[in-house]
Amino acid sequence: MKTATKDGAASGARPLPDRDTCLELLETMALIRRFEEEAGRQYQRAKAGGFLHLASGEEATIVGTTSVMRPEDYLIGTYRTHGHAIARGTDPKNVMAELFGREDGTSRGRGGSMHIFDRERRFMGGYGIVGGNLPLAAGLGLSCDYTDSDEVTVCMFGDGASNTGNFGETMNLAALWSLPVVFILENNLYGMGTAVERHSAVTDFSKKAEGLGVPGVRADGMDVLAMRETVTEHLRIAREDRKPTLVEAFTYRYRGHSAADPEVYRTKEEVEEWRRKDPIEAFADRLEAEGVLTNGEREAIRERVDTQVREAVEFADASPEPSLDSLYDNLYVVGDQVPGWYAVDERAPQPFRGEHERERLEGEAKKLAEAGAAYAGQAAQTGHREGEEAAARDEDAAFDERGEGEPDEDAPDPGAGGPESEDGAG
Amino acid sequence: MSVLRMREALRDAMAEEMRRDESVYVMGEDVGVFQGAFKVTEGLLDEFGEKRVRDTPISENTIVGVGVGSAMGGLRPIVELMTVNFSLLAFDQIINHAAAIPYMFNGHARVPIVIRMPGGGGHQLGPTHSHSFEAMFLQIPGLLVACPSTPADGKGLLKASIRDDNPVIFIEHETLYGARGDVADDGDQILKFGEAAIRREGTDVTIIGILRMAHIAEQAAKTLAHEHGVEAELIDPRTLRPLDLDTILESVRKTNRLVVVEEGWPHGGVGANIAALVQEQAFDHLDAPIQRVTGADVPMPYSKRLEQSAIPHAEHIVSAALATTEGAT
Numbered sequence: 138m139k140t141a142t143k144d145g146a147a148s149g150a151r152p153l154p155d156r157d158t159c160l161e162l163l164e165t166m167a168l169i170r171r172f173e174e175e176a177g178r179q180y181q182r183a184k185a186g187g188f189l190h191l192a193s194g195e196e197a198t199i200v201g202t203t204s205v206m207r208p209e210d211y212l213i214g215t216y217r218t219h220g221h222a223i224a225r226g227t228d229p230k231n232v233m234a235e236l237f238g239r240e241d242g243t244s245r246g247r248g249g250s251m252h253i254f255d256r257e258r259r260f261m262g263g264y265g266i267v268g269g270n271l272p273l274a275a276g277l278g279l280s281c282d283y284t285d286s287d288e289v290t291v292c293m294f295g296d297g298a299s300n301t302g303n304f305g306e307t308m309n310l311a312a313l314w315s316l317p318v319v320f321i322l323e324n325n326l327y328g329m330g331t332a333v334e335r336h337s338a339v340t341d342f343s344k345k346a347e348g349l350g351v352p353g354v355r356a357d358g359m360d361v362l363a364m365r366e367t368v369t370e371h372l373r374i375a376r377e378d379r380k381p382t383l384v385e386a387f388t389y390r391y392r393g394h395s396a397a398d399p400e401v402y403r404t405k406e407e408v409e410e411w412r413r414k415d416p417i418e419a420f421a422d423r424l425e426a427e428g429v430l431t432n433g434e435r436e437a438i439r440e441r442v443d444t445q446v447r448e449a450v451e452f453a454d455a456s457p458e459p460s461l462d463s464l465y466d467n468l469y470v471v472g473d474q475v476p477g478w479y480a481v482d483e484r485a486p487q488p489f490r491g492e493h494e495r496e497r498l499e500g501e502a503k504k505l506a507e508a509g510a511a512y513a514g515q516a517a518q519t520g521h522r523e524g525e526e527a528a529a530r531d532e533d534a535a536f537d538e539r540g541e542g543e544p545d546e547d548a549p550d551p552g553a554g555g556p557e558s559e560d561g562a563g
Numbered sequence: 564m565s566v567l568r569m570r571e572a573l574r575d576a577m578a579e580e581m582r583r584d585e586s587v588y589v590m591g592e593d594v595g596v597f598q599g600a601f602k603v604t605e606g607l608l609d610e611f612g613e614k615r616v617r618d619t620p621i622s623e624n625t626i627v628g629v630g631v632g633s634a635m636g637g638l639r640p641i642v643e644l645m646t647v648n649f650s651l652l653a654f655d656q657i658i659n660h661a662a663a664i665p666y667m668f669n670g671h672a673r674v675p676i677v678i679r680m681p682g683g684g685g686h687q688l689g690p691t692h693s694h695s696f697e698a699m700f701l702q703i704p705g706l707l708v709a710c711p712s713t714p715a716d717g718k719g720l721l722k723a724s725i726r727d728d729n730p731v732i733f734i735e736h737e738t739l740y741g742a743r744g745d746v747a748d749d750g751d752q753i754l755k756f757g758e759a760a761i762r763r764e765g766t767d768v769t770i771i772g773i774l775r776m777a778h779i780a781e782q783a784a785k786t787l788a789h790e791h792g793v794e795a796e797l798i799d800p801r802t803l804r805p806l807d808l809d810t811i812l813e814s815v816r817k818t819n820r821l822v823v824v825e826e827g828w829p830h831g832g833v834g835a836n837i838a839a840l841v842q843e844q845a846f847d848h849l850d851a852p853i854q855r856v857t858g859a860d861v862p863m864p865y866s867k868r869l870e871q872s873a874i875p876h877a878e879h880i881v882s883a884a885l886a887t888t889e890g891a892t
């Protein structure tokens with residue numbers, strides 16, 4: 138059995154911060170948990186599509202980190218970052234709307250669950266490519282260093298990402314150029330279905346970048362106070378000493394890697410064991426034991442986050458679908474910072490403005506775009522996600538429900554059948 | 564004959580070749596214990612063990628490079644990249660190494676590697692996870708490029724790829740893994756690279772479709788016949804490099820019209836390439852400009868509506884085909 142207690146004192150030994158901070162930490166973690174579980178449900182209802190990577194279980198790692206950052210510090214993460222954005226202050230409504238692919242989503246429905254972004258709150262993105270955010274973090278660090286600001290960048294990524302070339306290359310460069318970045322490795326013991334000891338030769342990840350000039354420490358990522366303490370010190374090192382460091386946070390994801398994960402690589406007992414040291418319940422228990430939190434308040438928090446998430450779903454549901462005319466928006470910055478599209482038109486050799494392109498979406502082209510978009514309605518009709526466990530979903534159902542009869546006739550149409558069974562891929 | 568799903572056909576191809584040749588091995592992210600992100604390698608670890616079915620770290624460029632090195636050392640690696648999207652991280656090993664080495668070393672080294680990977684959109688996976696890179700791989704001299712659309716072709720081409728001494732880019736489509744089809748039980752049913760399949764004969768317009776678009780083209784052909792009295796001839800090239808241009812030209816000389824359908828981007832696409840080749844060699848036989856049906860010229864948006872509006876559907880193919888036959892009697 139793997140354990141989370143790697144170093145540092147037990148949570149009980151760390152003094153509690155002031156009452157307001159305690160309650161805020163608790164409520165943010167509870168909000169993230171509630172949001173993630175609801176996102177999972179909405180995915181089952183086919184309201185959200187694509188891949189859905191939930192961070193349930195990892196709340197203390199997330200909130201312990203963000204709660205000691207300054208508003209102007211940058212945060213950058215992975216495809217498992219609904220919670221990171223929410224912890225930064227992004228309204229859950231807009232995150233949910235992004236999952237729904239709607240106009241009020243953080244990226245107006247263009248990015249989806251894996252690509253949440255909130256510039257205002259300096260959440261510089263979720264990224265679908267493992268390791269892709271590491272050099273970006275160094276670059277954000279460079280931008281701060283370059284302009285002599287004392288803002289720092291926090292980069293969160295997984296244990297599996299430490300095996301990418303981007304990891305080694307980024308660590309070396311960040312150290313070489315003394316960039317103000319705190320790298321937080323969310324060690325949840327697995328990269329998809331591969332356990333750390335099966336994917337990394339060095340499993341003490343705090344040491345993995347040492348030879349490249351980035352020293353690291355281990356922290357209990359299930360303990361929000363432990364995370365706060367460690368990250369506070371490392372933010373200071375970045376801000377004052379101008380040096381990159383690495384924090385390995387021990388944490389655990391309760392849910393499958395993504396929505397369709399049969400979890401053959403770990404035991405139910407292991408998951409249960411980790412759930413018993415739930416970061417939210419443990420913290421709430423302590424607050425209650427020390428008289429910071431009354432039972433009534435605990436219930437009130439539960440109700441508040443419940444309402445907030447319910448409202449997020451209602452908001453997302455009411456938000457309009459993006460218009461087809463907006464397909465090319467923001468592909469290029471056109472001329473005077475007008476978001477639009479330069480294309481080399483098939484008929485005219487010279488590039489021209491997106492505004493003109495948009496006008497071209499008339500007649501036959503417009504009809505075809507609408508005909509294509511109409512396929513989007515079909516999956517909702519077949520609704521084969523409803524009531525099914527994602528892990529148990531099988532493409533047989535997806536194809537058969539289209540009632541296409543003959544076995545060799547089931548030419549798959551993603552508009553109708555969807556990839557639901559293939560979600561394990563990422 | 565058995566009815567198999569694409570993923571089963573591909574697995575059988577690998578298993579049969581692994582039984583036949585000890586030097587064939589499989590490696591990739593989550594191909595073993597997890598049984599493959601798309602379950603294509605299901606059961607292989609049980610049968611062949613960890614030596615020959617190797618789970619790797621998330622290190623695409625290195626996985627391919629290790630594959631290339633081991634191929635130079637005499638093995639026949641099948642590398643699974645979880646999806647084509649991640650092949651971008653391995654482009655250096657694929658292009659500067661796998662594709663160049665046989666030529667660069669004057670034939671003194673061979674690189675018999677197969678790099679399998681699924682791609683395609685329609686899953687609401689957004690801009691980083693929906694790529695179709697057939698055209699990019701097709702451009703590289705030194706690589707063979709296969710893109711099967713049926714289980715039989717999948718099996719026949721994968722076996723051919725494993726036995727081939729060249730580096731092969733083997734592109735699968737994420738939504739075709741569940742598609743069923745007849746597959747010969749004979750383990751020696753091997754397809755040749757550069758042999759297109761004519762899926763439907765017709766006299767009015769030639770339609771070329773690859774991967775999932777081969778299936779959508781079939782739907783379009785039905786509509787064209789039933790609703791417009793247009794008989795389309797359907798060609799699935801099955802391999803893009805080498806390309807069976809002869810079969811395409813022969814068809815175009817008969818129908819005098821051509822539509823090429825792909826999921827990828829328009830510029831420098833598979834259709835652009837085929838259109839160039841066909842006009843060079845059969846210009847006088849064309850009665851109308853060659854039409855391309857492609858994915859929209861944007862990173863794939865996540866929103867289901869936007870995404871569906873950005874990928875080709877049967878309607879697009881019908882419209883393009885009719886554009887070539889307009890005014891024809």
Ligand SMILES: Cc1ncc(C[n+]2csc(CCOP(=O)(O)OP(=O)(O)O)c2C)c(N)n1
Pocket residue numbers: 215217265266267268294295296297298299323325327328329394562563592621623645649652
């Ligand atoms: C370059 C690349 N390769 C493969 C994948 C598919 N993939 C998505 S998440 C993942 C596992 C990553 O594990 P880890 O870094 O530990 O993060 P976690 O999911 O545990 O948070 C893999 C292999 C990808 N998205 N990008």
Ligand SMILES: [Mg+2]
Pocket residue numbers: 295296297323324325326327328329
């Ligand atoms: Mg992990």
